[in-house]
Amino acid sequence: MKHLFCLLANTLAALSAVMMLSLAGCAVNPVTGKREMMFDSPAQDIATGTQNYLPSQQSQGGQYVVDQGLTAYVNKVGKKLAAVSDAPDLPYEFVVLNNDTPNAWAMPGGKLAINRGLLVQLEDEAQLAAVLGHEIVHAAARHGASAKAQQVLVGAGVVLAGVAISTKKPEYAVLSVGALGVGANAWNSKYSRDHESISDKYGIKYMVKAGYDPQAAVELQELFVRMFEKQDPGWLQGLFASHPPSRDRVAANRAELTQYPKGGARNKAAFEHAIAQIKEDKAAYKNYEDSMKAAKDKQYDKAMSLVDSAIAQQPKENLFWEMKGKLLLQQDKNQESIPALDKAIQANPAYFSPYIYRGMAYKELGNSNLAEHDLIASQRLLPTQMASEQLGDIALAKGNRSAAAAYYQQVIEGGGESGERAKAKLAQIQQ
Ligand SMILES: [Zn+2]
Numbered sequence: 001m002k003h004l005f006c007l008l009a010n011t012l013a014a015l016s017a018v019m020m021l022s023l024a025g026c027a028v029n030p031v032t033g034k035r036e037m038m039f040d041s042p043a044q045d046i047a048t049g050t051q052n053y054l055p056s057q058q059s060q061g062g063q064y065v066v067d068q069g070l071t072a073y074v075n076k077v078g079k080k081l082a083a084v085s086d087a088p089d090l091p092y093e094f095v096v097l098n099n100d101t102p103n104a105w106a107m108p109g110g111k112l113a114i115n116r117g118l119l120v121q122l123e124d125e126a127q128l129a130a131v132l133g134h135e136i137v138h139a140a141a142r143h144g145a146s147a148k149a150q151q152v153l154v155g156a157g158v159v160l161a162g163v164a165i166s167t168k169k170p171e172y173a174v175l176s177v178g179a180l181g182v183g184a185n186a187w188n189s190k191y192s193r194d195h196e197s198i199s200d201k202y203g204i205k206y207m208v209k210a211g212y213d214p215q216a217a218v219e220l221q222e223l224f225v226r227m228f229e230k231q232d233p234g235w236l237q238g239l240f241a242s243h244p245p246s247r248d249r250v251a252a253n254r255a256e257l258t259q260y261p262k263g264g265a266r267n268k269a270a271f272e273h274a275i276a277q278i279k280e281d282k283a284a285y286k287n288y289e290d291s292m293k294a295a296k297d298k299q300y301d302k303a304m305s306l307v308d309s310a311i312a313q314q315p316k317e318n319l320f321w322e323m324k325g326k327l328l329l330q331q332d333k334n335q336e337s338i339p340a341l342d343k344a345i346q347a348n349p350a351y352f353s354p355y356i357y358r359g360m361a362y363k364e365l366g367n368s369n370l371a372e373h374d375l376i377a378s379q380r381l382l383p384t385q386m387a388s389e390q391l392g393d394i395a396l397a398k399g400n401r402s403a404a405a406a407y408y409q410q411v412i413e414g415g416g417e418s419g420e421r422a423k424a425k426l427a428q429i430q431q
Pocket residue numbers: 134138191195196199242243
């Protein structure tokens with residue numbers, strides 16, 4: 001169907017230059033060599049990835065910073081695979097996200113991410129190579145551009161390559177921050193079944209070319225099927241939303257292996273060394289998760305004691321300090337929340353949310369200059385409804401009605417409960 005459309009477009013294009021402009025949208029897939037509908041150029045792919053990469057990371061826990069060696073290791077494995085891919089010249093980047101959900105994704109232009117929560121489930125470097133190889137194919141084969149073209153063809157309108165603004169609260173937040181704008185969501189481009197099987201197939205090819213044992217790709221799909229059958233909610237939200245596992249995929253991967261010689265590198269020792277810290281910190285992250293659950297149930301004392309245990313176990317984890325700061329803030333212990341939030345920011349200055357909470361604490365304490373400073377710092381990392389609303393309140397208190405109105409307008413555009421609240425505030429200004 002796609003192919004036919006391309007042929008038709010080519011024929012019409014030959015007839016009319018004007019028509020050629022309107023139908024320009026066929027490109028040769030760099031991985032499969034087939035002609036496909038794509039409206040975006042490779043340069044646009046790279047721009048889309050570059051524009052959305054940081055906000056997507058921010059909205060999913062930010063980068064994991066406790067052990068920088070882990071990110072270096074994932075990059076080394078990823079770059080090795082990318083170098084033997086069909087698009088070795090993309091500006092590839094690989095990050096480890098500080099997120100418990102087992103997930104991995106690839107943006108157009110070669111911007112990839114893998115969550116801490118997926119890494120702990122894997123057994124060796126070959127399995128990591130299976131995850132990264134699969135994701136590299138999505139980028140190399142330009143599946144984002146192709147999915148976008150299909151959406152256009154079925155009349156879904158031009159969605160910016162699948163990026164939508166999530167109204168879901170991030171699972172790690174006690175208070176909803178409501179990210180605004182493009183790129184704030186998980187990269188959930190719904191790849192088709194075709195894209196998935198192409199990624200499986202060529203991912204295996206890249207693994208073999210890089211020297212890895214492709215059997216790990218079968219094991220990975222088996223792991224996914226096992227987790228899917230357990231209906232683990234973390235897995236359902238994460239990887240399976242975009243990569244539905246099935247016994248068919250296991251079988252297809254197994255069949256794919258028959259064309260390659262058996263064996264290859266597993267690098268189990270190197271992998272175990274690389275993930276040693278996150279394995280060691282498993283109990284700390286469990287305490288942190290339980291602390292969030294307790295806070296949701298309004299059991300704040302229990303939540304505080306759990307997060308204190310997590311901090312004692314791993315004092316370098318910014319999320320633990322942020323949680324402590326948020327809990328203190330929620331109990332109106334504004335002054336006491338500041339040192340905890342300072343620790344969170346020192347541990348990972350490139351993560352947006354502790355700036356919001358510290359800004360709120362300063363605002364409550366009447367220090368509007370420091371509050372503004374922090375809230376603006378957070379907006380630079382990830383624009384959120386929460387920070388815009390706080391900034392609107394501060395501007396209003398300073399008598400700057402037009403600035404306040406502009407901030408409230410941003411909150412309104414984000415919708416939801418805070419959008420409604422901002423509407424009421426804006427209406428009051430305009431009276
Ligand atoms: Zn996939």
